[in-house]
Amino acid sequence: MSEMPTCIGCGAVIQTANKGEVGYAPPSSLTKETVICQRCFRLKNYNEIQPVSLTDDDFLRILNGLGTQDGLIVKIVDIFDFNGSWLPGLHRFVGNNPVLLIANKVDLLPKSIKPGKVIHWLKREAAALGLKPVDVLLVSAHSGRGMDEAMTAIERYRKKQNVYVVGCTNVGKSTFINRIIKQATGEGEVITTSHFPGTTLDMIDIPLDDGSAMFDTPGIINHHQMAHYLDASELKYIMPKKEIKPKVFQQNPGQTLYMGALARFDFIQGERSAFTVYVTNDLPIHRTKLEKADELYANHKGKLLTPPSEKYIDQLPDLVRHEFTIKEPKTDIVISGLGWITAQDANVIIAAYAPKGVEVFIRPSLI
Numbered sequence: 381m382s383e384m385p386t387c388i389g390c391g392a393v394i395q396t397a398n399k400g401e402v403g404y405a406p407p408s409s410l411t412k413e414t415v416i417c418q419r420c421f422r423l424k425n426y427n428e429i430q431p432v433s434l435t436d437d438d439f440l441r442i443l444n445g446l447g448t449q450d451g452l453i454v455k456i457v458d459i460f461d462f463n464g465s466w467l468p469g470l471h472r473f474v475g476n477n478p479v480l481l482i483a484n485k486v487d488l489l490p491k492s493i494k495p496g497k498v499i500h501w502l503k504r505e506a507a508a509l510g511l512k513p514v515d516v517l518l519v520s521a522h523s524g525r526g527m528d529e530a531m532t533a534i535e536r537y538r539k540k541q542n543v544y545v546v547g548c549t550n551v552g553k554s555t556f557i558n559r560i561i562k563q564a565t566g567e568g569e570v571i572t573t574s575h576f577p578g579t580t581l582d583m584i585d586i587p588l589d590d591g592s593a594m595f596d597t598p599g600i601i602n603h604h605q606m607a608h609y610l611d612a613s614e615l616k617y618i619m620p621k622k623e624i625k626p627k628v629f630q631q632n633p634g635q636t637l638y639m640g641a642l643a644r645f646d647f648i649q650g651e652r653s654a655f656t657v658y659v660t661n662d663l664p665i666h667r668t669k670l671e672k673a674d675e676l677y678a679n680h681k682g683k684l685l686t687p688p689s690e691k692y693i694d695q696l697p698d699l700v701r702h703e704f705t706i707k708e709p710k711t712d713i714v715i716s717g718l719g720w721i722t723a724q725d726a727n728v729i730i731a732a733y734a735p736k737g738v739e740v741f742i743r744p745s746l747i
């Protein structure tokens with residue numbers, strides 16, 4: 381096999397096999413003298429960034445590269461899947477560069493929440509995870525909410541230096557950057573792509589007006605997220621598109637909730653308590669008795685308990701049990717990528733089940 385060319389835009393090695401990954405170009409483009417990857421092509425011709433992802437090793441290489449450059453790191457997380465979309469260890473790679481933390485998809489949270497409280501929560505969680513951002517902002521790249529503030533903050537903190545936007549796949553990084561491109565360039569102006577000097581960081585840059593640039597880095601796939609266990613046609617049952625309507629369940633010990641066939645929540649011990657479920661509105665929740673729960677799952681998964689549907693249920697890993705003793709009121713039990721359940725009262729013992737590989741943990745309540 382002859383050696384593959386590199387993209388004249390970002391310098392990535394061209395590949396023709398995987399559309400969602402770095403360096404993809406259609407096979408026909410290989411006959412041309414110079415080859416441009418699809419991501420750079422779209423940026424050049426349509427002023428639009430396309431999401432791409434990377435393997436863990438390559439992502440580490442990019443993170444390592446970031447520490448050697450001067451500039452502002454804009455880290456994007458998904459507020460609905462905060463921990464699942466967190467890039468662990470980023471703080472170890474960024475060197476002395478400031479990090480601006482942007483939590484996207486705020487439109488999914490109930491309108492009644494107080495943004496100040498969520499920002500306070502984000503600062504505390506970020507600090508607990510080892511990151512001290514220069515600022516924390518809430519945005520909806522989709523609706524545009526908070527985007528002006530985000531752009532102003534980027535301008536302020538970058539101090540005329542480059543900007544590097546990082547985030548795991550699906551946090552909405554491309555939507556965010558595309559909105560900035562639209563607002564910054566207006567109509568008619570075509571953005572160019574250029575090689576990142578001296579390295580192969582596989583980033584593409586969007587020139588800012590003073591000779592600096594905003595760099596889009598590929599996203600990394602977080603393997604412990606629920607989304608990787610579902611067929612694309614069923615993602616709509618876990619990824620909310622609209623404001624989440626919390627559902628409150630007054631539970632007695634000995635009761636179980638099934639969220640489709642994807643997760644299970646047992647109330648094992650404690651006084652009668654309220655549990656508030658924050659998952660996408662389309663996910664059916666089924667209440668049953670704990671003593672009947674195993675049997676119900678064995679007989680009805682993929683049917684009464686769905687998604688996944690019967691067609692895909694066999695692809696779902698077995699559910700794994702995680703037991704927690706809740707000592708503080710207002711504690712979230714988080715199922716990575718699916719949502720969370722807030723235990724309103726302290727002194728309860730619960731068990732949450734999720735497919736093997738999906739993270740389940742507790743945290744102080746977000747809302």
Ligand code: GDP
Nearest residue numbers: 431485520521522549550551552553554555621
């Ligand atoms: P990337 O992989 O990080 O580049 O993410 P994309 O920009 O491709 O977005 C991933 C998914 O999240 C898409 O389905 C978007 O429509 C959705 N999305 C992006 N931004 C928002 C937002 O602000 N609110 C909501 N509700 N969805 C968003």
